[in-house]
Amino acid sequence: MSFRHQYLPHTDAQRAEMLAKVGVPSEEFLFRDIPEKFRNPKMTLPPALTEMDLVQELRTLASKNVVPGEYASFLGAGASRHFVPSVVGALISRGEFLTPYTPYQPEVSQGTLQATYEFQSLVCLLTGMEVANAGMYEGASSLAESALMACRLANRYTVLMLDTVNPHYREVVRTYTEPQGIRLEVVSADHLSLHEDYACLLVQSPNFFGSLEDLAKLRQETAAKGMLLVVASDLVPLAMLKPPGEFGADIVVGECQPAGINSSFGGPYVGYFTCKEQFIRQMPGRIVGKTVDTQGRTAYVLTLQTREQHIRRERATSNICTSEALIATSMTIYLATMGKQGFRQVAEQCYHKAHYAASKLAAVPGFSLVPSGTGVFFNEFVVRCPLPPAELNRQLLRNRILGGLDVSDQVPNGMLVCVTEVNSKAEIDTFVKAASSAGAHR
Amino acid sequence: MTSQRIDERDNRLLMDRSAPGRIGAKLPPLDVPAQPLPPQSVLRADLPLPELSELDVVRYFTRLSQENFAVDLNFYPLGSCTMKYNPKVNEVTAAMPGFSAIHPMQPAETVQGALELLYQLQGILTEVTGTAGVSLATIAGAHGELAGVLMIRAYHMARNDTKRKVVLIPDSAHGTNPASAAMAGFQVVTIPSDKNGNLDVEVLRKAANNELAGAMITMPSTLGLFDPNIVEICDIIHKAGGLVYGDGANMNALLGRVKLGQVGFDVVHLNLHKTFSTPHGGGGPGAGPVCVSERLLPHLPTPVVEYRLGGKPEYILGRPPKTIGKMAAFHGNFGVLVRAYTFARALGSDGLKQVSGDAVLSANYIQASLRDLYDLSYDRRCMHEVVFSARRQKAQGVKALDVAKRLLDFGIHAPTMYFPLIVEEALMVEPTESESKETLDRFIQVMRQIAQESKDTPQVLREAPHHSPVSRVDETRAARQPDLRWKPKR
Numbered sequence: 001m002s003f004r005h006q007y008l009p010h011t012d013a014q015r016a017e018m019l020a021k022v023g024v025p026s027e028e029f030l031f032r033d034i035p036e037k038f039r040n041p042k043m044t045l046p047p048a049l050t051e052m053d054l055v056q057e058l059r060t061l062a063s064k065n066v067v068p069g070e071y072a073s074f075l076g077a078g079a080s081r082h083f084v085p086s087v088v089g090a091l092i093s094r095g096e097f098l099t100p101y102t103p104y105q106p107e108v109s110q111g112t113l114q115a116t117y118e119f120q121s122l123v124c125l126l127t128g129m130e131v132a133n134a135g136m137y138e139g140a141s142s143l144a145e146s147a148l149m150a151c152r153l154a155n156r157y158t159v160l161m162l163d164t165v166n167p168h169y170r171e172v173v174r175t176y177t178e179p180q181g182i183r184l185e186v187v188s189a190d191h192l193s194l195h196e197d198y199a200c201l202l203v204q205s206p207n208f209f210g211s212l213e214d215l216a217k218l219r220q221e222t223a224a225k226g227m228l229l230v231v232a233s234d235l236v237p238l239a240m241l242k243p244p245g246e247f248g249a250d251i252v253v254g255e256c257q258p259a260g261i262n263s264s265f266g267g268p269y270v271g272y273f274t275c276k277e278q279f280i281r282q283m284p285g286r287i288v289g290k291t292v293d294t295q296g297r298t299a300y301v302l303t304l305q306t307r308e309q310h311i312r313r314e315r316a317t318s319n320i321c322t323s324e325a326l327i328a329t330s331m332t333i334y335l336a337t338m339g340k341q342g343f344r345q346v347a348e349q350c351y352h353k354a355h356y357a358a359s360k361l362a363a364v365p366g367f368s369l370v371p372s373g374t375g376v377f378f379n380e381f382v383v384r385c386p387l388p389p390a391e392l393n394r395q396l397l398r399n400r401i402l403g404g405l406d407v408s409d410q411v412p413n414g415m416l417v418c419v420t421e422v423n424s425k426a427e428i429d430t431f432v433k434a435a436s437s438a439g440a441h442r
Numbered sequence: 443m444t445s446q447r448i449d450e451r452d453n454r455l456l457m458d459r460s461a462p463g464r465i466g467a468k469l470p471p472l473d474v475p476a477q478p479l480p481p482q483s484v485l486r487a488d489l490p491l492p493e494l495s496e497l498d499v500v501r502y503f504t505r506l507s508q509e510n511f512a513v514d515l516n517f518y519p520l521g522s523c524t525m526k527y528n529p530k531v532n533e534v535t536a537a538m539p540g541f542s543a544i545h546p547m548q549p550a551e552t553v554q555g556a557l558e559l560l561y562q563l564q565g566i567l568t569e570v571t572g573t574a575g576v577s578l579a580t581i582a583g584a585h586g587e588l589a590g591v592l593m594i595r596a597y598h599m600a601r602n603d604t605k606r607k608v609v610l611i612p613d614s615a616h617g618t619n620p621a622s623a624a625m626a627g628f629q630v631v632t633i634p635s636d637k638n639g640n641l642d643v644e645v646l647r648k649a650a651n652n653e654l655a656g657a658m659i660t661m662p663s664t665l666g667l668f669d670p671n672i673v674e675i676c677d678i679i680h681k682a683g684g685l686v687y688g689d690g691a692n693m694n695a696l697l698g699r700v701k702l703g704q705v706g707f708d709v710v711h712l713n714l715h716k717t718f719s720t721p722h723g724g725g726g727p728g729a730g731p732v733c734v735s736e737r738l739l740p741h742l743p744t745p746v747v748e749y750r751l752g753g754k755p756e757y758i759l760g761r762p763p764k765t766i767g768k769m770a771a772f773h774g775n776f777g778v779l780v781r782a783y784t785f786a787r788a789l790g791s792d793g794l795k796q797v798s799g800d801a802v803l804s805a806n807y808i809q810a811s812l813r814d815l816y817d818l819s820y821d822r823r824c825m826h827e828v829v830f831s832a833r834r835q836k837a838q839g840v841k842a843l844d845v846a847k848r849l850l851d852f853g854i855h856a857p858t859m860y861f862p863l864i865v866e867e868a869l870m871v872e873p874t875e876s877e878s879k880e881t882l883d884r885f886i887q888v889m890r891q892i893a894q895e896s897k898d899t900p901q902v903l904r905e906a907p908h909h910s911p912v913s914r915v916d917e918t919r920a921a922r923q924p925d926l927r928w929k930p931k932r
Contacts, residue, residue, distance in 0.1 A: 003796040009878035018807040027799045033668035034700045041701045048790030062540025064555030075545045078771050085467045095514030096507035102725035105856050107910035111510035112724035121928035125490045137581050140771035168771040175767035179627040242486045265556050266546030266772025268727030291920035293912040298453050303920040309621035314630040319584040319621035326723025336456050336499045337466040340491040345469050355477035376480045425473040
C-alpha cells in the first residue's frame, strides 16, 4: 500500500487504473530516464508528523523566541513594529488572494490586478512620484536595482552612495553592482565631491541613524553634474514629511514593512519602486495598467512587459519574476484602512514618542544623543551609552525590554533606538529607568 | 433628465470612494507630551489618502478577491508553476506570534527557536538535493538564480580564473535564467535541444571551452523531460572547467527519486512556493534557497545558520568566509520558510517520494488521455508536466491562446502557453500531486470537448472566456496609453 496522506488524493485503485492507461507496470517505470546509478537514493528526513503533533512541534519552537509585544521592543533599522488593524489579516488570508498565481490571465485575475493598481497609486501619492511598479522583494534590493537602472539611464558606471545609508542596504547594493563592473563609492555627506562620471547619488532619508538628509541641497548639487538623485525612504515618515518627489528625486524606493506587515524575522516584506514617468521603460519589475475589455468595461492588466525577463531574456531590465504581490496587497489594505487621518496619526505618534524618549535618555547622566545628517530625526535616533550597548541590552532584557540596535561598530558605544506608536509611555519610562540604573552601576 | 447606466460592478477606486472625515481606524490618544515639530520646510502640506470606514474596506477587497481564480477554487494546470494545494496548517504555524512578531535584528539568544527551525530546514533541503550546504537568504526563484550564478563567478574569481565569461543556457530555459546570468555580468550562449527534446550534446561539447563559467540547466527541462544524458552533460561542463547550475523549478518531479547534487550539479535553487507548497499570493512572496556542493560552500550568500557547540550551545547566523554578500537586508522570507518546513515535516521522506510519484503519474495520465487529440512535440513519456502543441487546432483557425481561454469558462485555469518557446503553440500542463483522478478526468473531458469545438464552433473559442468577470482585455491600449495609477480628477 502506498503512503496515505490528506494532501494526496489518489487511492491505490485509482493509481492502478492510471498506470494501466499510461501503459506501464509501475510508478517506478516512469522514472527510467534517470540514470539507474542515481535513481532512488536513500533520503532520510525527520519523520512525518500528523497535524496535531506538527502544530505542537512548531509551537515548541516558537516558544523558544522572545516575542516583541510580550516584551517592549525598541528595535528598528529597517523593520519595526506597528499597529496592524485586524482587517488586514482577515482579508489577505482569503484563499482568493492567498492562492492565485501571478495574474497572467487578466480575465480571472482582476482582484490581484486592481489591488496592485491601488498599490501603485498609493505609493505614488505617498512619495510624490509619477509612476510606481507592482513592488520589489524588499527595500535593500529595490535600492540595488535603482542603482542598476540609474547606470543604464545615465550611461555612466560609477555610483555614489552616502555612508549614512543602512549598512545592510549598502552591502546589497555592492552585491548587485560589482559583477556588472559598476564602481561603487561610499562617502560622507560632509566630503561630497560630485562630478560628471557619476551616474547617481544614493541617499536614505530618514537615514540609517534616523536623521533627515538635506534633499534640497543634494538635488541641486546632483543636478549640476547631470547625476540622478535616488532616495530610499520608509513609508511611515512620508505621512508627515515632505516627500522626496517634491524635492525632485528621480527614483524613490524603500521598504513597506512598517505599513501593515508583520516583522516576521525579516520577511516576507515588499519593497516599493517609483520614478519619473520619462524613465519608465528602464524600470525593473511588473507594472499593472488600466485598460478596457472587449465590451468596453474597465479592466486591469500587466503591461509594458517588453522590459521583462520572460520577453526580453538576457536584455531584460531585471531578472525579477515572482515578487511579493500578497504583501503589497497587505500594505494597500493597511493604508486603505488607516486612511488619511489614521496614517498621519501613526507618523505623528512615532515622532512625538521618539522625541520624548530621546529627550528623557539624553537627560540620563552618561547618555547623549549623536546627531547625523541635518540633525532632524523622525522616530529613530542614536544614543551614546556609558557602557557597551550589548551589555546594556542584556540588562534591559532582564526587564523584559528588547533594547535598540547595537551600532557600536559605527558609533562608539552607539545604540540605535526606534520608537513607534505601539511603545507606551510606561514602556519608554521603564526603558529610561533601566538604562539609567545600568549606567549608574558602571 | 438624463439617465446614466449603472455599471454592474461598482468599480470605483479607493480614492473615489472617499468621504472627507470618515475613518477606518484610530489609535489611543498620545500618552506623552507633544514635542516640538521640525521646521515647516520639511513637513508635507497634505496627505492624499483614502477616507473609508472599516466595512468599506472589507467589502471592496472581498469583492476584488472574488474576481480572482485561485488554487482554493479549482484546478490550476499551470505548467512549470507547480500550483499545488497550500495546506492550511502552514498558515497557522507561520502566524504563531513566536514567529510572525519577532524582529530580524533581535540578539541570537532571543530567537533560538527561529534559528533552530531554519537550521532544520537547511538540513532537509540539502538532504533532498544531495548537496553540502544551503543558504535560505534568497527570497524568490530568480533571486536564488542570481545568487547561484554570482557564486559561480566568485568561485572562478577566487581561483584567479578571470577569463570565464560565458554561461550556456538551453533554448528551453525559463527567461529568468538568461536574465540572471546577464545581471551577474556573464555573456549568454544558447544551446539548442535535439530532436528528442534533450540538450544537444554535440553542440554543448563544442561550446564548452576555457571561457566557460558554467551552464544553467533545468531538470526536468521545461519540456517536462528528464535528460538521460545528464551525467555526460555535467561531465563535459566540469571537464571544461565550468560549474553546473540547476534550476530547481521542476523539483516536484524528483523528490526522493534522484539527488541532483549526486548527479554532478554544483548549485541548485529551490522554489519553496512551488515544490514545498507555500502559496503564490498572486505573484509572491516566494522563497528561493540555494543549495551548493562542497566547493561553493564558502561563497554562499550570507547569512547561513550554524550550530555552535562549546560553552553554551547555540544557533547563530553565520557569515560564509568568501560570501558573495547579502542579497537582501535580512535573512530571507522567514514566514515562507516556516510554511515550507511545516510541509516537509507533514510528509517526511516517504510522503515526499509519493508526491513526486503521484505528480508524474498524473501528468502521464493526462498525456495518455489527450494525445489522440493534441499533438506532442516529443513522443515520449513525461515527468511532472506534459507539453502539448495546439498546431492541429491552429490549422482549424484556433490558437493555443483560444484553447486556454476557453478552459476558463469551465472553471479551470489556463495552462502555460507559448512556453517553452521551442514548441509551436505550446500548452504546458502540470497537474501536481494535489489533484484527484476525478478532477483530472473532468479536465480531460473538457479538453476533448474543446478539441471538438475547435472544429465545429471555433468562434466560441476565439471569443472565450464568456463567463469571467471581464472578457479579453485590450493589452495594446494598456501599453500604448499607459494608465498606471489613480490621479485626481481635473
